[in-house]
Amino acid sequence: MLNLIDTLLQGVMLGGQYALMAVGLSLAFGVMRLVNVAHGDFIVLAAYLALICMTTLGLHPLAALIVVVPVMAIVGYGVQRLLLNRAVGRDIMPALLITFGLSVIIQNGLLEVFSADSRRLDAGGLTAAGLRLGDGLAVGWFPLITFGLAVAVIAGLEALFARSALGRAFRAVSDDQEIVQLMGYDNRHLYALAMALAFAVMAVAGVLFGIGTVFDPAFGPPQLLFAFEAVIIGGMGSLWGTLAGGVILGLAQAIGFRVDPGWGILFGHAVFLLILAVQPRGLIPKTRDA
Amino acid sequence: MSALLETRELTAFYGDFQALYGIDLAVAAGEVVAIIGANGAGKSTFLKALVGLVAAKAEAVRLDGAAIGGIAPHRLVGLGLALVPEGRRLFPSLTVEENLRIGTAGSRGQWTLEAIYDLFPILAERRSSPATALSGGQQQMVAIGRALMSNPRLLLCDELSLGLAPTVIRDIYAVFPRICKAGTAIVVVEQDIGQAMAAADRLYCFQEGRVSLSGPAASLTREQISTAYFGLH
Numbered sequence: 001m002l003n004l005i006d007t008l009l010q011g012v013m014l015g016g017q018y019a020l021m022a023v024g025l026s027l028a029f030g031v032m033r034l035v036n037v038a039h040g041d042f043i044v045l046a047a048y049l050a051l052i053c054m055t056t057l058g059l060h061p062l063a064a065l066i067v068v069v070p071v072m073a074i075v076g077y078g079v080q081r082l083l084l085n086r087a088v089g090r091d092i093m094p095a096l097l098i099t100f101g102l103s104v105i106i107q108n109g110l111l112e113v114f115s116a117d118s119r120r121l122d123a124g125g126l127t128a129a130g131l132r133l134g135d136g137l138a139v140g141w142f143p144l145i146t147f148g149l150a151v152a153v154i155a156g157l158e159a160l161f162a163r164s165a166l167g168r169a170f171r172a173v174s175d176d177q178e179i180v181q182l183m184g185y186d187n188r189h190l191y192a193l194a195m196a197l198a199f200a201v202m203a204v205a206g207v208l209f210g211i212g213t214v215f216d217p218a219f220g221p222p223q224l225l226f227a228f229e230a231v232i233i234g235g236m237g238s239l240w241g242t243l244a245g246g247v248i249l250g251l252a253q254a255i256g257f258r259v260d261p262g263w264g265i266l267f268g269h270a271v272f273l274l275i276l277a278v279q280p281r282g283l284i285p286k287t288r289d290a
Numbered sequence: 291m292s293a294l295l296e297t298r299e300l301t302a303f304y305g306d307f308q309a310l311y312g313i314d315l316a317v318a319a320g321e322v323v324a325i326i327g328a329n330g331a332g333k334s335t336f337l338k339a340l341v342g343l344v345a346a347k348a349e350a351v352r353l354d355g356a357a358i359g360g361i362a363p364h365r366l367v368g369l370g371l372a373l374v375p376e377g378r379r380l381f382p383s384l385t386v387e388e389n390l391r392i393g394t395a396g397s398r399g400q401w402t403l404e405a406i407y408d409l410f411p412i413l414a415e416r417r418s419s420p421a422t423a424l425s426g427g428q429q430q431m432v433a434i435g436r437a438l439m440s441n442p443r444l445l446l447c448d449e450l451s452l453g454l455a456p457t458v459i460r461d462i463y464a465v466f467p468r469i470c471k472a473g474t475a476i477v478v479v480e481q482d483i484g485q486a487m488a489a490a491d492r493l494y495c496f497q498e499g500r501v502s503l504s505g506p507a508a509s510l511t512r513e514q515i516s517t518a519y520f521g522l523h
Contacts, residue, residue: 168384169392171381171384172384172392174383175383175384176379176381178343178363179375180381180392181342181343181363182341182363182366182367182375183364183392183393184364184367184395186362187364
């Protein structure tokens with residue numbers, strides 16, 4: 001019984017990490033209707049940026065967020081404004097190709113600069129400390145922080161989208177990028193701002209990922225896959241759905257690992273396929289089209 | 291007549307296809323001008339060229355004497371141009387009130403949320419509904435309200451009556467005098483000639499990208515209009 005509770009708890013915590021990684025992808029799809037194939041590679045890039053901050057400035061990885069988040073947001077703004085805005089439109093293919101190219105460039109660039117050695121962002125005692133919940137049951141502080149951050153980020157973004165003028169403009173540009181210009185908004189600027197926001201969240205995800213796991217330059221694509229699965233399970237464009245999707249994926253993997261240590265990832269993919277077959281639009285689809 | 295808006299030799303293209311062949315048109319403050327013409331005559335293209343959605347030469351469009359042709363659409367609303375687009379094009383993800391608020395574009399003037407609700411009381415009742423859950427006529431009211439929220443000097447309306455019942459159309463045109471009272475000019479593109487003649491001070495008829503007839507609505511005869519409309523002789 002205790003084993004089961006422990007498994008479920010670990011699964012939910014893992015889900016928080018997946019959700020945090022998936023938010024940027026969900027955001028970019030929700031506003032721009034574009035799929036960023038380099039999503040995972042930018043997350044890994046953020047982890048390496050934090051590594052640079054740690055070695056040159058001597059910062060704790062969580063303190064490195066102060067530098068990494070704004071830098072990634074600026075990168076996101078630039079990528080959208082200079083590259084992806086040229087590809088936004090009815091056809092999703094050009095954006096896929098551009099971001100695929102970015103993915104190759106980032107992986108090889110990181111390989112060139114940092115070599116293929118595995119790295120980890122050393123957070124001192126943070127990753128070892130845990131919270132005792134009872135006899136034989138404990139949860140690490142670090143997964144708890146990650147999960148809490150995922151919920152906080154999603155709640156914050158949902159509030160931004162629902163209540164602020166900028167959020168209203170994001171929803172409007174997603175609906176009709178031509179008419180929103182007649183409301184005085186430059187659609188290219190709005191898209192770039194949305195991507196900057198997505199990259200800021202990816203920076204947080206990347207740093208936490210680097211603290212929790214060892215990584216190397218080839219770690220991007222698997223993260224894209226998990227993020228993609230979380231988004232699809234939850235329903236395209238819905239951020240709470242993305243959290244639900246991440247948790248379901250985490251639970252499936254945790255249960256799989258418990259059944260057989262080699263089956264965790266497989267269980268995750270199987271649940272993803274199952275949900276795709278039964279509920280192709282995801283659990284909480286957000287219908288934005290009239 | 292000192293024109294609020296004036297176009298001179300305005301041309302417009304879709305790729306190699308020329309849609310407008312030199313349109314000369316003028317609108318004075320507080321005036322209602324109707325543009326009529328058959329499908330494909332270039333009426334909607336003309337409005338799109340005014341708001342920058344179709345490329346135009348700078349000198350071809352003047353607002354208060356300043357050349358504004360080809361300016362990016364998001365800058366035009368600040369100059370006092372607002373469009374009620376064909377098919378309304380409300381934002382489905384936004385409520386009625388959000389659709390109105392997004393039209394503000396930082397402007398101040400008589401057209402506030404309260405003033406729009408006073409103009410169209412039904413919208414106040416439906417303020418929290420998704421905009422596209424409303425009836426066609428109510429959606430058209432939201433589209434007009436959204437455009438008015440920017441306190442435009444020139445309101446451009448594209449096919450207001452499209453797909454609406456005659457009584458609803460009459461209700462919508464009935465608010466025109468209240469809009470014009472404060473000096474706002476209206477250009478309305480209209481398929482319904484009778485409605486256009488009733489609502490407008492002056493009329494322009496387009497035919498194949500050219501102005502085939504223009505004059506005060508009251509002075510034009512049905513024969514003149516049908517000749518200009520269909521090109522019959």
